[in-house]
Each structure stands twice: as C-alpha cells, then as structure tokens.
Amino acid sequence: MDSVQFTFKLEPDFTSSEKFRKELVHALHKVQSSSCETAAADDLCQIVSELVNNAVEHGKSSYLLGELTVCKDRVAFTLTTDGIPFDPTGVNAVMPDFDEHNDLPEGGYGLAIIRKLADEFIYRYADGKNMTTVAKQLGKG
Numbered sequence: 001m002d003s004v005q006f007t008f009k010l011e012p013d014f015t016s017s018e019k020f021r022k023e024l025v026h027a028l029h030k031v032q033s034s035s036c037e038t039a040a041a042d043d044l045c046q047i048v049s050e051l052v053n054n055a056v057e058h059g060k061s062s063y064l065l066g067e068l069t070v071c072k073d074r075v076a077f078t079l080t081t082d083g084i085p086f087d088p089t090g091v092n093a094v095m096p097d098f099d100e101h102n103d104l105p106e107g108g109y110g111l112a113i114i115r116k117l118a119d120e121f122i123y124r125y126a127d128g129k130n131m132t133t134v135a136k137q138l139g140k141g
Contacts, residue, residue, distance in 0.1 A: 004031050005069050006070075007067050008020060008067075010064045012056045012061045020049070024044065024045055024048055047136070048079070050111070050113050050114050051079050051132060055130075061082050065081070073137060074138060076135035089132075118136065120134060
C-alpha cells in the first residue's frame with residue numbers, strides 16, 4: 001500500500017470536532033487495523049480536534065474540508081477552509097503551567113498542544129483557502 005486517502009466535508013459548528021474524530025478513527029481502523037490503536041493515532045485525533053475547534057471558533061469559514069492520507073508509517077491530515085487567513089504555525093504557543101491542584105487552566109492553548117504532538121505542522125494560503133497540514137509518524141512500519 002502506498003497510501004489511502006479519505007475526504008470529509010462538514011459544516012463549521014462545535015460538533016465538527018467530534019465528527020472529524022469519529023471519521024478519523026473509522027478511517028484509521030479500515031487501513032491500519034490494530035496498529036491504529038497506537039499513541040500516535042490518539043495524538044492525531046487530539047491534534048485534529050484542536051485544529052478544527054480553532055477553525056470553528058475563530059475562522060469564520062463556510063465549510064471545513066478534511067483530507068486524511070494514511071501511509072504505512074505516517075498519517076497526515078489537511079484541513080482546508082475558506083475563512084479568515086491565519087497561519088497557526090507562526091504563533092509561538094506554549095503550554096501553560098499547572099495550577100495548585102495540578103490541573104491545566106481551561107482553554108487557550110490548542111496551538112501549543114498541536115505543536116507538542118504533531119511531527120509536522122505546515123500552513124499555506126492559496127486561492128482564498130487556508131490549508132493546514134499536520135502529520136504523525138505511526139512507528140517503524
């Protein structure tokens with residue numbers, strides 16, 4: 001198998017993140033079977049959730065188009081939107097400190113999570129579209 005591609009198009013609302021997550025898990029199971037249970041696949045789901053939530057909350061898009069490419073040892077997800085141009089890769093996002101109860105504060109660090117978990121984080125803007133790609137290595141394939 002060279003690669004397998006899946007495409008998902010959704011309305012931009014706050015249920016989109018969970019819908020994308022379900023589609024990703026389903027697609028990974030179809031292609032990778034038991035190997036999709038890896039921490040890398042879980043990381044990708046978390047990354048995509050953060051990316052989609054940011055697009056819904058801040059992007060003012062009329063649609064969310066997700067493209068998943070699954071290879072033997074790598075999975076990549078590209079989110080395309082027609083919203084406000086924004087390069088998330090240029091933001092110096094850092095994880096906040098834990099509070100006195102050893103909890104993280106709520107909200108505001110989705111880009112820091114993406115930076116921490118993604119093996120690749122690429123953005124480009126062309127033809128009125130934001131295209132953000134994130135990727136994870138799935139092991140030694």
